[in-house]
Each structure stands twice: as structure tokens, then as C-alpha cells.
Amino acid sequence: MTPTILSIDDSTTIRSVLARLFRPFECELCEAANGEEGLAVAALKRPDLILLDYNMPVMDGIAMLRRLREDPVLKRTPVIMLTAESGFENMATVARLGVRDYITKPFRDEQLLAKVGRIVPLVPRAGTGTSIGPTLPPT
């Protein structure tokens, strides 16, 4: 089944970079520009993974994460935090909220793909290229 990945970031640059990154793979990528939009999209799409920015207007990543963990349907959704801030206090906070992993911006493509691949399988479109993920179909 094609995984659904939700990227939540106020930067259209980052969302476009992620769209480019995941385009070669069999997955549905959804987007939101802040935590509030992200919750609405997550409720609709039930993503298999959320890539969540830390610092956003309207509702930031921490506030969104707290609301997500209160939702009986969405509370177990894996989250990878994307953040320009890698200070210890921030990381301790997100760890307590059950973030599966985090990555500091800027990131190298292969670094992000490897972290995502540990959570959802990334299968290349049209069967070309190398799959990334813990359980891989034959290529």
C-alpha cells in the first residue's frame, strides 16, 4: 500500500525540496503550512508519517505535536521533526512528546531519506532505482 507522508512547514522552499525528494518514490505527499493546517490535513489523510517543522506561525510544531498526541486516532502517528534549532532543551521537549527522530536543517537528501525509510518503505516508481526501507519488495 502506498504510504502517505505529510510535510508541515511554513517554508514553501522546504516543502518544494521535500516534494522533489519524494517524487521518485511510490508515496503520496501532502502539505500544510502550519500546525493548525497540519492537524486538519492529518485528520483527513491519516498519514503514515509526519515531517514536522519546529518553528511556524499560527501553531508551531510543539503545540501541534501536543494536540496530535491527544487525538485518539492520530496519537500514534510517527513524527520526524525538522528543525533549524538543535539545542538540548528543544530536543528534550520533542523527545518527551514521542518524536521518532529529528533532523537538523539543512539536511542532505540521503540523510532524510534514510531516516524516513526506517519508518515507511520508499519504493521507487516504475520499479527503477533502489528501495529504501526496513521491509523491501524485490526490485
Next chain:
Amino acid sequence: MTPLPPGPELQRMGGQALVEVLDTLLSSPATEVQRVSEAVEAANGLDLLATVALIGKGVSGAVRLRIPEAFARHAAGVLLGAGGTGPHTQDPLGDLTGELGNMVAGRVASALGRSGHPCSLGLPEVVRSPPVEGAPGGTPWSCLGYVIRIDVCCHHRPT
């Protein structure tokens, strides 16, 4: 109260952060420039200036990143491929500049945290302006032939 790093150390943090961000994002080295000719700056057209606030307990400041519009266009091409701009914004170059500023400021905030002054970041603010005549603030760096300026300021504030 732990003293803040002195001005030159703050600028060094900013430069180091800029070098790391550009290397990771664009695989392009940046080198510090000792002296920039006005002709070089003027030839690059409008500048984009991103300001990101640094917010900590008893400490406040900002990171300012000034890049030529042509450099922003080049960076967009590298990051986003041919066509070079995202579909959902009226100002893709402004957005990219803000994100660059955010990334550089994030690394400066991490460095300040390690020196005993943890900070969080404000949201980036971006404006356009002609290149500043004379001696604009910030340390000049050269990347891919463009002059980029980074300025870090930080001070104790009354609590």
C-alpha cells in the same frame, strides 16, 4: 551571569554557521572576504535581507543575512531543480532567503547554547533593498562569486 561571547566571537559563530549551511545545501564553499569593492556589490542588483531574532532568558539579539537576489535565484535552481521556484508562494526568493536565515540562525543559537546562552528563534523577516553603499554591516563572505554578509548581534537585556 555568564558573559556573552565578545563581538568577534559572535561574528565567527555566524561565519561558521554560514559556511556549514552553504556547504550542506549547495555543496559550495564560502570564504571570508577581506575587502569588497563597491563595483562588485552593485553589479549584483538588489539584495535580500533576512533577520531572525534570537530569544533567550536575559539575552536577545538577531542574525542578519544579506544575499544578492541573483544568488537567491541560483540557490533556488539548485534546491528546486529547473524552474527553480515552489508553486505556492508569491515570493519564492524571499521565502528561500528567510529559510537560509533560519538555518544559519539555528546553528548560531546552538553555538550560543553551548556557550551557556540557550536561545530560541523568531520567525524570519525578509526585506529587499539596494546594496548598501559604503561599509554595510556584517562580515562579507564569497560564495560562487557572490558577496554574502552575515551579522550576529547579541546582548544582555534587563530581566
